[in-house]
Amino acid sequence: MAATNAYAAMDPKSPLGPFTLERRTPGPNDVQIEILYCGVCHSDIHQVRDEWGGSIFPMVPGHEIVGRVTAVGAQVTQFKPGDLAGVGCFVDSCRTCPNCQAGIEQYCDEGMVGTYNGRERHTQAPTYGGYSTQIVVDEKYTLRVSDKLPLAGVAPLLCAGITTYSPLRHVGVGKGHKVGVLGLGGLGHMAVKFAASFGAEVTMLSSSPSKEADARKLGAHHFALTSDPATMKQLRNHFDFILNTVSAPHDYSTYLNLLRTNGTMIVVGVPPSPSAVPAFDLIMQRRSIIGSLIGGIRETQEMLDYCAEHNIVSEVEVIPVQQINEAYERMIKGDVRYRFVIDTASLRS
Numbered sequence: 001m002a003a004t005n006a007y008a009a010m011d012p013k014s015p016l017g018p019f020t021l022e023r024r025t026p027g028p029n030d031v032q033i034e035i036l037y038c039g040v041c042h043s044d045i046h047q048v049r050d051e052w053g054g055s056i057f058p059m060v061p062g063h064e065i066v067g068r069v070t071a072v073g074a075q076v077t078q079f080k081p082g083d084l085a086g087v088g089c090f091v092d093s094c095r096t097c098p099n100c101q102a103g104i105e106q107y108c109d110e111g112m113v114g115t116y117n118g119r120e121r122h123t124q125a126p127t128y129g130g131y132s133t134q135i136v137v138d139e140k141y142t143l144r145v146s147d148k149l150p151l152a153g154v155a156p157l158l159c160a161g162i163t164t165y166s167p168l169r170h171v172g173v174g175k176g177h178k179v180g181v182l183g184l185g186g187l188g189h190m191a192v193k194f195a196a197s198f199g200a201e202v203t204m205l206s207s208s209p210s211k212e213a214d215a216r217k218l219g220a221h222h223f224a225l226t227s228d229p230a231t232m233k234q235l236r237n238h239f240d241f242i243l244n245t246v247s248a249p250h251d252y253s254t255y256l257n258l259l260r261t262n263g264t265m266i267v268v269g270v271p272p273s274p275s276a277v278p279a280f281d282l283i284m285q286r287r288s289i290i291g292s293l294i295g296g297i298r299e300t301q302e303m304l305d306y307c308a309e310h311n312i313v314s315e316v317e318v319i320p321v322q323q324i325n326e327a328y329e330r331m332i333k334g335d336v337r338y339r340f341v342i343d344t345a346s347l348r349s
């Protein structure tokens with residue numbers, strides 16, 4: 001066991017603060033990782049504040065982890081000390097159900113084990129995430145990370161990256177498609193980069209006029225202000241796909257109406273309360289809504305390799321962990337450009 005510095009939420013109402021946890025001694029299949037950077041996902045806020053229900057406290061959030069391997073178990077073959085490694089949203093699953101066998105462990109029949117706010121399969125011990133200095137993970141749930149990219153910008157790929165890459169690939173986004181990305185935050189900015197990289201014509205649908213120039217720099221061909229009725233009217237029946245990343249309650253109907261015949265809204269944002277879906281908005285143009293949860297280990301590795309090859313990283317604002325509560329407040333206001341990433345050196349000093 002190793003005592004590990006961390007930052008935790010003790011309950012849904014208090015600010016996060018210093019905390020010490022124990023990491024297990026690496027077993028035969030484990031990789032021990034010194035965490036260097038951890039991205040800050042809006043899901044961290046939803047769970048810290050128990051907005052989805054069932055949160056486990058104390059909670060050490062963080063599922064966008066990159067670092068350096070410090071030790072490996074005797075049976076580990078893919079990693080050695082000194083390698084870069086990544087950990088995303090889950091650290092285990094049943095490994096035997098059809099979905100685990102198919103490499104879509106995030107849809108495990110028995111439920112994936114979240115990197116934090118989850119419970120270990122055998123001991124039921126709570127899992128603790130990446131707002132900490134080290135983590136021990138089975139190599140099957142550990143990702144290889146290229147040394148070609150700036151590491152702080154790689155961390156958010158482990159959630160924001162795969163959560164947008166996976167559904168865009170699943171529906172086959174490419175040349176000739178008109179794609180709308182709703183919400184320019186951590187997920188949204190990665191969605192713009194990937195959809196543009198896959199050859200689609202990308203429109204940023206944002207409630208923040210101040211983000212227009214950035215949206216274009218990220219690769220969006222068009223920018224539409226969602227609060228402008230004339231723009232929204234002009235975009236009716238326009239998109240093949242809309243990737244909806246919004247974290248707060250909003251009206252699905254407004255955006256369903258922007259889909260053309262057979263168009264699909266892909267929901268990845270998880271507001272704490274449900275949104276109404278009027279049947280008319282679906283039947284009139286045979287529109288669909290689908291949802292998507294992160295991505296499996298195999299596809300996450302494919303995405304990391306794609307990013308290394310195409311020089312894709314997240315745009316980050318690196319912060320010491322001591323600024324985490326302020327960062328949460330800024331994210332809730334939509335004031336993030338475009339991912340906060342914790343430099344865990346701030347937990348060592």
Ligand code: NAP
Nearest residue numbers: 042043183184185186187206207208247248269270293294
């Ligand atoms: P984020 O960085 O905070 O970005 C969310 C963006 O949504 C904001 O920047 C803002 O963009 C827009 N927004 C916020 N409040 C809004 C409102 N009231 N009305 C309209 N737009 C609003 O969040 P994130 O980390 O990208 O996460 C987004 C959501 O995805 C969260 O709910 C998170 O839990 C969820 N998530 C899901 C998965 C999955 O597997 N499906 C994985 C990770 C995260 P504009 O300023 O451009 O409007």
Ligand code: ZN
Nearest residue numbers: 041043159160
């Ligand atoms: Zn996340």
Ligand code: ZN
Nearest residue numbers: 094097100108
């Ligand atoms: Zn399974």
